[in-house]
Amino acid sequence: MTYIAKPKLRHPGIAVNRLGFTHRDYEGSISTLCAGCGHDSISFAIIQACFELNIEPHRVAKLSGIGCSSKTPDYLLGQSHGFNSVHGRMPSVLTGANLANRDLLYLGVSGDGDSASIGLGQFVHCVRRGVNMVYITENNGVYGLTKGQFSATADKGSKSKAGGFNADSPLDLVSMALMVGATFVGRSFSGDKPQMVPLIMAAMSHPGPAFIDIVSPCVAFNNHAGSTKAYDFVRAHNEAVNRLDIMEPREAIKVEYAPGTTEEVALHDGSTLKLAKLAADYDPFDKIGAMNYLQSRAAEGELVTGLIYMDSAPKDMHANLNTVAAPLNRLSEKELCPGSKGLDSFNASHR
Amino acid sequence: MPAIKSVNDFVVKFANVNGSGSASANEMFARSILRMGVPVTSRNIFPSNIQGLPTWYEVRVSGHGWLGRRGGVDLMAAMNPQTWDKDVASIDAGGYLFYDSSRAVPPSKFRDDINILRMPLTEICNATYHDPRQRQLFKNIIYIGALAQLLGIEAEVLEKLIGEQYKGKDALIAPNHQALRMGYDHARDNLANVCSLKIERANEVGERIFVSGNDAAGLGCVYGGATVAAWYPITPSTSVAEAFGKHCRKYRVDAETGKNKFAIVQSEDEISAIGTVIGASWNGARAFTATSGPGISLMQEFLGLAYFAEIPAVIIDVQRGGPSTGMPTRTQQADLLTCAYASHGDTKHVLLLPEDPRELFEFCAQSFDLAERLQTPVFVLEDLDIGMNDWLCEPFKWDDSRVYDRGKVMTAEELEAGKTFGRYLDVDGDAIPYRTLPGTHPTKGAYFTRGSSRDRFAKYSEEGPVYQDNMQRLLRKFDTARSLVPAPVITHAKPEGRTKCGVIYFGSTAPAVREALATLKADGVELDTMRLRAFPFPEAVTDFINAYDQVFLVEQNRDAQMRSLLVNECGIDPARFVSVLHFDGTPITARFIIGAIAERLSLSSKEAAE
Numbered sequence: 001m002t003y004i005a006k007p008k009l010r011h012p013g014i015a016v017n018r019l020g021f022t023h024r025d026y027e028g029s030i031s032t033l034c035a036g037c038g039h040d041s042i043s044f045a046i047i048q049a050c051f052e053l054n055i056e057p058h059r060v061a062k063l064s065g066i067g068c069s070s071k072t073p074d075y076l077l078g079q080s081h082g083f084n085s086v087h088g089r090m091p092s093v094l095t096g097a098n099l100a101n102r103d104l105l106y107l108g109v110s111g112d113g114d115s116a117s118i119g120l121g122q123f124v125h126c127v128r129r130g131v132n133m134v135y136i137t138e139n140n141g142v143y144g145l146t147k148g149q150f151s152a153t154a155d156k157g158s159k160s161k162a163g164g165f166n167a168d169s170p171l172d173l174v175s176m177a178l179m180v181g182a183t184f185v186g187r188s189f190s191g192d193k194p195q196m197v198p199l200i201m202a203a204m205s206h207p208g209p210a211f212i213d214i215v216s217p218c219v220a221f222n223n224h225a226g227s228t229k230a231y232d233f234v235r236a237h238n239e240a241v242n243r244l245d246i247m248e249p250r251e252a253i254k255v256e257y258a259p260g261t262t263e264e265v266a267l268h269d270g271s272t273l274k275l276a277k278l279a280a281d282y283d284p285f286d287k288i289g290a291m292n293y294l295q296s297r298a299a300e301g302e303l304v305t306g307l308i309y310m311d312s313a314p315k316d317m318h319a320n321l322n323t324v325a326a327p328l329n330r331l332s333e334k335e336l337c338p339g340s341k342g343l344d345s346f347n348a349s350h351r
Numbered sequence: 352m353p354a355i356k357s358v359n360d361f362v363v364k365f366a367n368v369n370g371s372g373s374a375s376a377n378e379m380f381a382r383s384i385l386r387m388g389v390p391v392t393s394r395n396i397f398p399s400n401i402q403g404l405p406t407w408y409e410v411r412v413s414g415h416g417w418l419g420r421r422g423g424v425d426l427m428a429a430m431n432p433q434t435w436d437k438d439v440a441s442i443d444a445g446g447y448l449f450y451d452s453s454r455a456v457p458p459s460k461f462r463d464d465i466n467i468l469r470m471p472l473t474e475i476c477n478a479t480y481h482d483p484r485q486r487q488l489f490k491n492i493i494y495i496g497a498l499a500q501l502l503g504i505e506a507e508v509l510e511k512l513i514g515e516q517y518k519g520k521d522a523l524i525a526p527n528h529q530a531l532r533m534g535y536d537h538a539r540d541n542l543a544n545v546c547s548l549k550i551e552r553a554n555e556v557g558e559r560i561f562v563s564g565n566d567a568a569g570l571g572c573v574y575g576g577a578t579v580a581a582w583y584p585i586t587p588s589t590s591v592a593e594a595f596g597k598h599c600r601k602y603r604v605d606a607e608t609g610k611n612k613f614a615i616v617q618s619e620d621e622i623s624a625i626g627t628v629i630g631a632s633w634n635g636a637r638a639f640t641a642t643s644g645p646g647i648s649l650m651q652e653f654l655g656l657a658y659f660a661e662i663p664a665v666i667i668d669v670q671r672g673g674p675s676t677g678m679p680t681r682t683q684q685a686d687l688l689t690c691a692y693a694s695h696g697d698t699k700h701v702l703l704l705p706e707d708p709r710e711l712f713e714f715c716a717q718s719f720d721l722a723e724r725l726q727t728p729v730f731v732l733e734d735l736d737i738g739m740n741d742w743l744c745e746p747f748k749w750d751d752s753r754v755y756d757r758g759k760v761m762t763a764e765e766l767e768a769g770k771t772f773g774r775y776l777d778v779d780g781d782a783i784p785y786r787t788l789p790g791t792h793p794t795k796g797a798y799f800t801r802g803s804s805r806d807r808f809a810k811y812s813e814e815g816p817v818y819q820d821n822m823q824r825l826l827r828k829f830d831t832a833r834s835l836v837p838a839p840v841i842t843h844a845k846p847e848g849r850t851k852c853g854v855i856y857f858g859s860t861a862p863a864v865r866e867a868l869a870t871l872k873a874d875g876v877e878l879d880t881m882r883l884r885a886f887p888f889p890e891a892v893t894d895f896i897n898a899y900d901q902v903f904l905v906e907q908n909r910d911a912q913m914r915s916l917l918v919n920e921c922g923i924d925p926a927r928f929v930s931v932l933h934f935d936g937t938p939i940t941a942r943f944i945i946g947a948i949a950e951r952l953s954l955s956s957k958e959a960a961e
Contacts, residue, residue: 057797058789058791058794061789074799079793079794079797080797081788081789081799081800082799083799084802086626086656086802089652091626093629093630094630096626096629096633096634097633097634097789100631100633100634101788101790104634104790122622321614321615323610328579328612328613329631329635331578333754337755340750342602343746343748343749346747347747350562351386351559
């Protein structure tokens with residue numbers, strides 16, 4: 001966190017993307033989160049992903065609910081319209097926004113309280129409806145703004161900073177998203193930018209409901225010994241199943257990944273996803289296998305990260321609803337109103 | 352034996368079992384009378400149940416054209432043994448009981464001041480049909496045929512209606528005609544000259560149509576340009592969303608591509624439904640939800656967001672008996688206050704109060720203009736009586752020169768030209784700011800929407816004066832709404848001068864009030880009237896109330912909610928109002944209103960004499 005305004009100056013050699021934008025053009029207001037908050041790293045990863053993908057910032061709509069995570073859309077993409085809605089209800093607002101204009105990129109940013117507690121219903125229904133979006137949860141297992149209560153993703157047996165013990169079973173949003181039909185599911189860690197950026201880029205290129213759960217330790221309330229969402233704990237138990245690399249027609253993004261088998265997958269926007277397998281027996285296109293793998297690793301106390309599942313031929317809500325190609329918000333009166341003629345037949349059939 | 356004799360003025364009530372297929376036969380009966388040129392009004396009285404519980408269908412025949420519920424029963428078609436005692440007891444003295452005499456009913460179960468019309472319906476059906484379902488369905492048609500003969504409805508009229516109903520399923524026409532004739536002939540041969548209730552051809556229906564409010568509401572949303580509907584099933588509003596879908600499939604499918612120019616989402620609950628409406632409206636689509644009282648309760652938090660963040664939304668509330676599940680299949684006007692002040696904090700919302708399906712059609716279409724012009728939620732408050740019953744009303748009209756009012760939306764060109772954009776800046780002095788839609792311009796006009804306090808340029812602020820400035824502007828915006836919403840309809844009993852007392856009413860109460868006033872007028876009691884059509888109240892509302900010593904305020908709720916709203920918003924002395932309150936779940940009747948007003952007026956004149 002900083003309370004010093006960002007300087008307007010920029011480095012003369014700052015990188016420019018194909019649209020002529022620099023990183024700065026994808027930034028938002030100054031973050032008011034705590035120094036070292038994982039959420040800020042995620043915001044930066046989103047900025048980087050948009051920059052790399054040459055996305056026009058104003059073609060993104062960013063939506064959130066309430067909480068620390070939900071504040072972050074203000075800290076990125078200042079040229080995008082943002083909507084900080086109601087606690088746990090961002091998914092329904094995003095659904096409506098998407099229905100109105102299918103041409104924008106919808107970025108939903110939420111947290112574990114917002115999506116796994118108060119908004120669990122909206123989260124699963126939005127996913128099962130197949131809304132074309134990138135839905136990111138910044139998951140820290142704790143309510144930060146109200147000072148450290150457990151959330152529904154807190155692991156059983158984890159300890160709160162105030163000494164409380166969580167006896168309740170955790171909700172795993174990744175398993176849930178898989179179960180209810182997300183066509184792109186990933187998990188990452190806010191301390192692992194090389195993993196986060198291509199994962200977000202791949203999600204943004206995916207024309208269906210894409211969900212990424214990002215474990216993001218809360219430096220103020222959930223970064224102590226005994227917490228399973230602390231930096232040290234996650235680093236020690238993070239098991240990446242793959243590393244991604246997005247190949248744009250123009251240039252590749254350099255990411256560091258361990259050598260192993262690689263697989264190339266064409267994405268819908270013309271770019272290519274390079275998938276480096278880290279776990280030899282892991283296939284992200286096998287949904288049942290992914291579910292099994294997640295559960296068996298979780299039983300061992302390991303946190304599976306990377307691209308967990310991807311459907312290479314997704315269908316979205318607009319396909320299900322058979323809506324016209326043009327955004328509904330751009331249809332003219334002439335296209336919408338049947339006029340007096342339409343009423344003649346209606347009246348005649350009601351006599 | 353006394354026998355009620357009446358031409359074109361009586362009430363027929365059908366007592367049926369829910370799920371027995373009687374509804375469509377009964378509706379056909381009502382339509383056949385309309386086709387004879389005689390006005391009718393019909394009401395379904397049904398339980399929260401799919402099959403097995405009692406249900407009634409009441410048809411009021413009124414050559415004078417009175418369309419409210421009358422009360423009382425002249426002819427009861429008692430088809431449900433479960434409710435026999437109550438049904439027989441409800442018949443007016445001299446009235447008629449038509450029943451299935453296949454099984455013997457003990458003499459003690461009848462009354463000696465009513466006329467009994469016996470017909471062995473089950474015997475006839477069992478002798479003719481073998482399939483149990485056919486026996487049930489055709490029984491309905493047979494009794495309609497019998498009643499038609501008894502009342503003098505032309506069989507050809509019903510035959511034509513059957514032909515229209517089964518158009519496309521032509522195989523069903525002949526057997527239905529046969530069943531109809533069977534009933535007709537049986538009554539002719541066995542029940543001649545026993546019924547003195549008669550339908551005679553008239554010319555009192557004119558161009559009017561027979562339509563339910565929810566059907567009209569769905570069509571109004573199509574005409575109003577709604578492209579997104581999000582809803583959760585709840586009686587009595589479900590048929591609004593269904594009607595919208597039906598009309599969209601007729602009018603909104605692209606002829607070339609077969610693609611839909613609409614999107615309907617059945618949400619997981621009412622919270623999600625209103626969230627989706629808000630998201631779509633924020634993004635520039637016209638969107639609505641339809642619900643009833645419990646749904647309004649669930650939407651409260653979101654409604655505050657829409658009010659404060661200034662996002663258009665249309666909510667059609669089909670009111671039913673509350674609180675809680677209350678009487679889910681009965682009618683009331685009891686959501687006024689919960690809608691007018693929905694959500695926490697200081698909020699006020701626009702309400703539209705249609706009197707019948709025609710006005711409901713009109714108001715639904717208009718609600719989108721108002722919501723976008725005012726950038727705020729607009730409630731269309733109808734009720735179960737309007738929504739789920741067929742009403743005889745003027746044909747729907749649409750002026751093809753009418754243009755949607757899309758409100759103040761700043762375009763990319765205006766932004767490019769350097770026009771100042773402050774999302775919450777009152778540029779025009781009407782307290783309505785400009786908005787931009789997402790994706791409009793690469794570098795100008797983006798802003799952050801939030802339910803938290805912010806300044807005129809949408810920047811977060813918890814400064815007291817900044818917050819107050821915004822809240823005061825919202826209040827001024829509500830004042831602007833006053834001049835945009837439909838004005839009240841005021842009638843004067845005399846060409847000059849005013850009556851001593853006035854009457855205020857709104858919504859589905861209208862036909863009963865009109866009839867009551869005509870009856871009172873015949874007795875020498877004249878009253879000026881005002882029909883409220885919207886909240887916030889235009890100035891004419893306060894002026895009207897202040898012009899009378901006393902004002903009768905007719906409402907269908909227990910707590911006189913409209914009175915509270917008028918007292919609160921117009922600063923009126925509560926003592927000026929005399930509340931006429933009907934809230935048993937049945938539609939209010941002229942008889943009830945006449946009773947309440949007459950009682951009060953005779954008291955007043957006694958008081959005056961003392």
